[in-house]
Amino acid sequence: MxxxxxxxxxxxxxxxxxxxxxxxxxxxxxxxxxxxxxxxxxxxxxxxxxxxxxxxxxxxxxxxxxxxxxxxxxxxxxxxxxxxxxxxxxxxxxxxxxxxxxxxxxxSYKATYFKADRGGYVVQLRITENDVPTMDLSFHVASKEQAETLCNNWKVKSDDVYMSIMDILMT
The missing domain is CATH 1.10.10.10 (Winged helix-like DNA-binding domain superfamily/Winged helix DNA-binding domain)
Structure with missing residues (x-):
């Protein structure tokens, strides 16, 4: 064996x-x-x-x-x-x-969170392509539940978020 x-x-x-x-x-x-x-x-x-x-x-x-x-x-x-x-x-x-x-x-879709020093949580969302960041976002949220929701939804909605941000910034 x-x-x-x-x-x-x-x-x-x-x-x-x-x-x-x-x-x-x-x-x-x-x-x-x-x-x-x-x-x-x-x-x-x-x-x-x-x-x-x-x-x-x-x-x-x-x-x-x-x-x-x-x-x-x-x-x-x-x-x-x-x-x-x-x-x-x-x-x-x-x-x-x-x-x-x-x-x-x-x-290539990474989402993590950690407890912030002054309360709440910091959520880090990232898209990479060939180990190069395509988009890197950080948010401060009030609760662990909000942090988990953002992380859980990231894989599904990250492309839409990316396109929306690009549309807004390019016009």
């Missing part, structure tokens, strides 16, 4: 390395589930093990956690790259080719 678990851990490293951008927990898990490679719980354990070993690092913004490969992860991947079979390599390429645009878009 140790061998398949190691392959899952190495596969996560390869997936992150080839993607070229951070992937969410669900994006990594979807690769394993769509390919019928393992079950949800085993995939979660492999992600957790990679993170505990310092091979990947997580970044959390509001309700979204993304993972990136670390330098230690890159070194480990080089040592165990032969564990990625040609068939598995082909599956990774196929998954990234089919999903990379959608995955990149999903991860």
């Amino acid at each position: 140790a061998e398949p678990t190691m392959i899952y851990k190495i596969t996560i490293l390869e997936l992150l390395q080839r993607s070229g951008f951070p992937l969410s927990n669900s994006q990594i898990t979807d690769f394993f589930l769509e390919g019928d490679l393992t079950d949800y719980f085993t995939a979660q354990q492999a992600i957790s093990d990679d993170e505990d070993a310092g091979l990947i690092v997580s970044t959390t913004n509001h309700n979204n956690t993304t993972y990136s490969i670390t330098e230690e992860g890159k070194k480990t991947l080089e040592l165990f790259k032969e564990k990625i079979t040609p068939a598995l390599s082909k599956d990774i390429n196929k998954y990234l080719k089919a999903n990379s645009i959608t995955m990149k878009e999903e991860n």
Whole structure:
């Protein structure tokens, strides 16, 4: 059983390395589930093990956690790259080719909030494209509920907000 678990851990490293951008927990898990490679719980354990070993690092913004490969992860991947079979390599390429645009878009909308020093909450909303900020907004709101509402609505309404601001400022 140790061998398949190691392959899952190495596969996560390869997936992150080839993607070229951070992937969410669900994006990594979807690769394993769509390919019928393992079950949800085993995939979660492999992600957790990679993170505990310092091979990947997580970044959390509001309700979204993304993972990136670390330098230690890159070194480990080089040592165990032969564990990625040609068939598995082909599956990774196929998954990234089919999903990379959608995955990149999903991860380009960031929303987070934190408690302000003088009361209320500061909400930070961001759209990035190729790791370059396209729009960066900060708001001070009175309650945690308002902060959560802004963050939850950001992914759905950010394009409309962007276009509205551009229209207003360009006229």
